[in-house]
Amino acid sequence: xxxxxxxxxxxxxxxxxxxxxxxISIVQLGATSQEGGMRKRSVKIGGDIDFPFFALEAxxxxxxAVAMEVFDKPLGxxxxxxxxLGSAAEDPIEWAKKCARxxxxxxxxxxxxxxxxxxxxxxxxxxxxxVKHLLDEVDLPLIVFGSGNDQKDPAVLERVAxxxxxxxxxLSAATLKNDYKRIAHAAVHYGHLILSRTECDPPSQxxxxxxxxxxxxNPDQIVMDPTTAALGYGIEYxxxxxxxxxLDALKGDKSVQMPIAAITSYAWNAxxxxxxxxxxxxxxxxxxxxxxxxxxxxxxxxxxxFIMLHPDSVRQFNKVLSEIFPKNxxxxxxx
Amino acid sequence: MSRxxxxxxxxxxxxxxxxxxxxxxxxxxxxxxxxEGAVELDACPHLTDQQKNEIEQMILPPVRKVVFGKRKTVAxxxxxxxxxxxxxxxxxxxxxxxxxxSEQDEVIxxxxxxxxxxxxxxxxxxxxxxxxxxxxxxxxxxxxxxxxKTVSEGSNLPIILCSLNPEVLQAGxxxxxxxxxxxxxxAAETLERFIxxxxxxxxxxxxxxxxxxxxxxxxxxxxxxxxxxxxxPTTPVTNLHEALLKLVTIRRAAIEHKYQELGHPIIAFPIxxxxxxxxxxxxxxxxxxxxxxxxxxxxxxxxxIPLLLPVFTLRQxxxxxxxxxxxxxxxxxxxxxxxxxxxxLMTTNFxxxxxxxxxxxxxARISCFLLxxxxxxxxxxxxxxxxxxTPQVVKDLILQTQIEEKVTHRKLVIPGLAARLSGDIExxxxxxxxxxxxxxxxxxxxxxxxxWTK
Numbered sequence: 066x067x068x069x070x071x072x073x074x075x076x077x078x079x080x081x082x083x084x085x086x087x088x089i090s091i092v093q094l095g096a097t098s099q100e101g102g103m104r105k106r107s108v109k110i111g112g113d114i115d116f117p118f119f120a121l122e123a124x125x126x127x128x129x130a131v132a133m134e135v136f137d138k139p140l141g142x143x144x145x146x147x148x149x150l151g152s153a154a155e156d157p158i159e160w161a162k163k164c165a166r167x168x169x170x171x172x173x174x175x176x177x178x179x180x181x182x183x184x185x186x187x188x189x190x191x192x193x194x195x196v197k198h199l200l201d202e203v204d205l206p207l208i209v210f211g212s213g214n215d216q217k218d219p220a221v222l223e224r225v226a227x228x229x230x231x232x233x234x235x236l237s238a239a240t241l242k243n244d245y246k247r248i249a250h251a252a253v254h255y256g257h258l259i260l261s262r263t264e265c266d267p268p269s270q271x272x273x274x275x276x277x278x279x280x281x282x283n284p285d286q287i288v289m290d291p292t293t294a295a296l297g298y299g300i301e302y303x304x305x306x307x308x309x310x311x312l313d314a315l316k317g318d319k320s321v322q323m324p325i326a327a328i329t330s331y332a333w334n335a336x337x338x339x340x341x342x343x344x345x346x347x348x349x350x351x352x353x354x355x356x357x358x359x360x361x362x363x364x365x366x367x368x369x370x371f372i373m374l375h376p377d378s379v380r381q382f383n384k385v386l387s388e389i390f391p392k393n394x395x396x397x398x399x400x
Numbered sequence: 401m402s403r404x405x406x407x408x409x410x411x412x413x414x415x416x417x418x419x420x421x422x423x424x425x426x427x428x429x430x431x432x433x434x435x436e437g438a439v440e441l442d443a444c445p446h447l448t449d450q451q452k453n454e455i456e457q458m459i460l461p462p463v464r465k466v467v468f469g470k471r472k473t474v475a476x477x478x479x480x481x482x483x484x485x486x487x488x489x490x491x492x493x494x495x496x497x498x499x500x501x502s503e504q505d506e507v508i509x510x511x512x513x514x515x516x517x518x519x520x521x522x523x524x525x526x527x528x529x530x531x532x533x534x535x536x537x538x539x540x541x542x543x544x545x546x547x548x549k550t551v552s553e554g555s556n557l558p559i560i561l562c563s564l565n566p567e568v569l570q571a572g573x574x575x576x577x578x579x580x581x582x583x584x585x586x587a588a589e590t591l592e593r594f595i596x597x598x599x600x601x602x603x604x605x606x607x608x609x610x611x612x613x614x615x616x617x618x619x620x621x622x623x624x625x626x627x628x629x630x631x632x633p634t635t636p637v638t639n640l641h642e643a644l645l646k647l648v649t650i651r652r653a654a655i656e657h658k659y660q661e662l663g664h665p666i667i668a669f670p671i672x673x674x675x676x677x678x679x680x681x682x683x684x685x686x687x688x689x690x691x692x693x694x695x696x697x698x699x700x701x702x703x704x705i706p707l708l709l710p711v712f713t714l715r716q717x718x719x720x721x722x723x724x725x726x727x728x729x730x731x732x733x734x735x736x737x738x739x740x741x742x743x744x745l746m747t748t749n750f751x752x753x754x755x756x757x758x759x760x761x762x763x764a765r766i767s768c769f770l771l772x773x774x775x776x777x778x779x780x781x782x783x784x785x786x787x788x789x790t791p792q793v794v795k796d797l798i799l800q801t802q803i804e805e806k807v808t809h810r811k812l813v814i815p816g817l818a819a820r821l822s823g824d825i826e827x828x829x830x831x832x833x834x835x836x837x838x839x840x841x842x843x844x845x846x847x848x849x850x851x852w853t854k
Contacts, residue, residue, distance in 0.1 A: 304692075
């Protein structure tokens with residue numbers, strides 16, 4: 066939004082200004098051809114100087130970004146999402162193309178579910194091939210999730226990092242339980258970003274971030290994932306942890322001055338989102354709305370990157386964002 | 401930033417006798433509870449009126465509390481912090497439904513009935529609509545009077561009486577003289593008349609202005625007259641950006657900058673105009689965003705459960721006490737008519753976990769025993785990781801519940817997410833640990849598969 070428009074909307078009440086010493090780093094996902102990659106456009110998140118609507122001097126720096134999840138194998142995909150995909154669910158490339166075509170999004174988040182040793186144990190090499198293929202076929206910035214297996218993920222992400230060199234991919238995720246050093250080295254070497262994931266515990270978030278910084282990553286290469294809990298299933302923990310991390314960052318704690326990701330696809334774990342309970346009304350309305358509410362709540366708590374699942378949730382969340390950030394309105398609505 | 405009152409300051413004004421007459425062992429602990437709003441000042445029998453006044457002024461929250469209604473009352477405001485982790489949020493946002501006095505009588509009666517009967521069960525709570533916002537769109541004093549009578553006779557819910565015209569409001573008020581409705585809403589030009597009405601009928605008034613500086617001046621005037629005040633900085637919410645900016649500004653002014661005139665509950669109307677079916681999800685999302693950012697009363701339109709359920713659920717979440725995870729009583733729970741061969745299941749005392757498991761067992765009509773372990777309010781996964789759920793805890797639970805006297809078998813179904821503890825549980829208890837499903841909705845089919853249900 067332009068400064069002028071902002072001044073016009075701003076409440077005509079003189080409040081003493083609160084300026085925090087800290088500021089959130091600006092992280093760029095994806096690299097265009099001028100930047101050494103092949104993305105048609107890149108997207109920036111972060112830069113915040115306060116919570117949304119708290120800073121009267123300037124709006125949130127760059128506004129949030131929305132990514133959509135694509136599974137390499139449609140396992141555990143909630144039925145309403147699967148139905149919305151049709152046959153595209155069987156092929157990650159088609160799935161990603163459909164998202165890019167039909168939804169106004171900033172990035173694709175590929176989940177390498179089948180790399181899990183307990184499932185198909187797909188090799189790192191095959192995973193890297195798929196990532197390369199996806200980068201060729203879809204020109205949006207990319208986020209890549211391993212299967213969540215602590216033993217396998219570092220190897221998979223390392224190979225993915227090599228195959229996607231210079232594309233500024235967000236590698237997900239480094240945790241205190243896996244070999245985060247290996248992932249960090251790969252990110253530094255091949256020019257990528259890292260999702261730093263902890264389980265509902267701000268002190269360990271601080272520790273993991275510090276380790277990543279020591280390993281040579283810059284604050285503009287790290288996004289935090291302090292755990293997204295679904296609405297009704299502990300979202301209050303996510304809200305408070307995000308607010309706490311954000312306040313600490315603004316007050317000057319450099320180890321947490323990074324943008325926060327909200328993985329709102331977890332909203333589909335909530336029974337209210339998927340259960341065929343007639344008393345709760347039609348699932349067609351209830352399911353996507355559950356994810357949207359999870360997203361809007363965490364947006365206000367400070368999250369800046371939204372990794373979402375249902376196309377209707379993405380549309381609804383984008384509609385809300387277009388009302389809040391009019392400058393980006395058209396692109397958010399058109400895609 | 402937003403630091404609240406120190407308990408020591410309050411303690412200095414208390415008798416310091418540690419007499420426990422108030423039910424709290426020490427005066428310092430009483431001071432802490434006073435600030436948290438967990439006890440009332442009147443609980444202390446040793447204070448003079450002057451001391452009481454002094455302490456009352458001291459512990460006044462930066463956002464005043466407003467109570468409205470009579471047969472049912474609702475308290476809103478009374479908040480001290482901007483972020484729930486700093487203390488806690490006290491009085492949950494009231495959810496009100498609108499009722500238009502221009503509608504036909506039958507339509508009004510039917511809607512009122514739907515509002516009365518609306519119920520959502522969630523996590524052990526029964527949730528309903530908190531208030532009725534009666535819109536005087538007919539602009540006719542006689543009509544409003546008549547509809548107020550209908551509402552007052554047909555419902556116990558508190559009323560928010562809405563008209564910009566004080567004379568119309570007065571007609572309605574006369575029907576519900578002692579019911580303490582909220583009068584919505586005074587503008588700068590009508591403020592004096594609203595103050596008169598508020599004094600005469602002893603009810604709170606809401607103030608409206610698009611300009612926050614004017615709103616502040618109006619509030620100062622009303623406060624000087626001793627009137628209880630709410631603020632409506634924006635109505636209806638068509639510009640979401642502006643609405644959120646204003647709500648945040650008002651609340652920060654009250655809490656961070658101690659602007660007393662803006663320290664009042666906020667009322668907002670997430671209602672799309674004209675009401676469109678296609679965009680009906682927006683009211684729901686706007687309502688929850690306004691609740692996240694300090695709306696104390698929300699007036700909305702749709703009674704559809706899929707639209708209201710997420711709003712009620714978010715309210716449950718953000719108004720829970722961050723210092724204590726929601727938990728239920730530990731011990732033995734029985735379902736149906738279990739006998740000595742019935743299954744024994746185990747879960748944790750995190751409220752949400754318990755209610756899910758309990759709900760699924762009831763729905764499946766299984767006769768069984770459920771042991772609820774004391775995991776200090778942690779869910780299964782967190783309790784396993786955080787070691788609140790250990791083999792020793794399970795052993796103590798088995799002893800404490802005397803379950804060994806109730807069943808002849810020694811088979812315990814443990815949650816799927818606690819699978820990794822199964823071996824150690826067997827060693828510690830001598831029971832066979834059967835790894836159950838991760839998702840409680842699968843309990844029924846799990847028990848059927850294992851041949852345990854007859």
